Amino acid sequence: MSKRLEISVSRMEAGAPVTVLHVKGQIDASNVADLETRALDLVKSGTGNMLIDLGGVTFMSSAGFRTIHRVYQAMHPAGAKGQHLKLLDPSDEVKRLVKTLGFDKFVGVLSGDLRKAVETF
Amino acid sequence: MASVAAPRQLDVAVELAVLPDIREHVRLAAASLGLAGLALEDLLVAVDEAATNIVKHGYRGQSGRLNIAVERNADTVEVRIRDTARHFDPRGEAPPDLTVPLPDRPVGGMGIHLMRTLTDGMAWRPVPTGGNEITLAKRLVR
Numbered sequence: 472m473s474k475r476l477e478i479s480v481s482r483m484e485a486g487a488p489v490t491v492l493h494v495k496g497q498i499d500a501s502n503v504a505d506l507e508t509r510a511l512d513l514v515k516s517g518t519g520n521m522l523i524d525l526g527g528v529t530f531m532s533s534a535g536f537r538t539i540h541r542v543y544q545a546m547h548p549a550g551a552k553g554q555h556l557k558l559l560d561p562s563d564e565v566k567r568l569v570k571t572l573g574f575d576k577f578v579g580v581l582s583g584d585l586r587k588a589v590e591t592f
Numbered sequence: 593m594a595s596v597a598a599p600r601q602l603d604v605a606v607e608l609a610v611l612p613d614i615r616e617h618v619r620l621a622a623a624s625l626g627l628a629g630l631a632l633e634d635l636l637v638a639v640d641e642a643a644t645n646i647v648k649h650g651y652r653g654q655s656g657r658l659n660i661a662v663e664r665n666a667d668t669v670e671v672r673i674r675d676t677a678r679h680f681d682p683r684g685e686a687p688p689d690l691t692v693p694l695p696d697r698p699v700g701g702m703g704i705h706l707m708r709t710l711t712d713g714m715a716w717r718p719v720p721t722g723g724n725e726i727t728l729a730k731r732l733v734r
Contacts, residue, residue, distance in 0.1 A: 472609050472610070472612065472613065473608065473609040473610075473611060473612055474612065497612055497615075499608075499611045499612070499615075499640055500608050500611065500646070500647075500648070501608035501609050501611050501612075509731035512647050530615065530636065530637075530640075531642065531705045532637055532641060532645075532703075532706075533637075533638045533641055533702035533706055534644070535604045536702055537699055537700055540694060540697070540699045541699055543695070544694065544695055544699070547694075547695045549695075560631075563630060563633075564630055564634070564637065565633075568631065568637070568706070571706070571709060571710075572690060572702055572705075572706075573613065573690030574694065576693075577693065577694040578694075582626065
């Protein structure tokens with residue numbers, strides 16, 4: 472049966488402030504709403520740099536990409552500049568989907584150390 | 593709840609909560625037929641998209657059942673998904689324009705695109721007694 476995603480938020484800074492969303496589980500249409508609500512609330516409260524840590528995500532369908540798309544759009548209202556949305560440690564399959572769906576030019580994909588990932592903002 | 597009706601067959605009530613059960617069933621069955629690695633992951637995404645579409649747009653909140661059968665056919669693994677929902681041919685859906693920048697791109701429309709692009713074949717036929725049968729095929733990697 473469907474399981475809720477484990478989501479936690481941390482704030483880090485290495486030059487620019489970055490909000491990190493750590494997600495664990497399998498992201499599909501049954502449980503993605505929690506992630507979307509959480510991420511959009513962060514954008515509403517002023518988050519301009521977001522890193523979504525997908526290191527603990529073992530499956531992600533288009534439901535996850537729809538959420539990433541909505542979050543990206545919320546971070547980039549007309550004329551807005553300087554906001555960044557990046558993914559950390561997605562699985563090989565998710566990396567492939569990022570390209571297949573044409574997200575790669577807009578959403579950065581990083582791997583490895585969290586601290587170094589935060590420094591890229 | 594899930595029940596095994598026959599080897600490599602799964603019959604479940606229609607609800608989004610069963611998506612992980614469907615994926616787990618297809619993962620085990622397809623792996624036992626020789627599919628592995630990213631080819632297997634591709635098939636799982638395609639099957640998840642098909643099942644999600646049936647639950648959300650086929651049954652539209654009505655109750656019903658989904659039958660999933662996993663078979664080997666020559667050098668492909670095929671997943672056949674049957675429902676009793678209204679007829680809907682996913683092959684007729686126009687693909688989203690993925691060259692449009694994300695800020696201007698309409699959200700959604702990615703599921704059927706992934707069913708098409710992540711598999712080596714997507715077939716559809718109306719079931720004579722009512723409902724749909726979608727078959728997603730993935731070639732075994734040699």
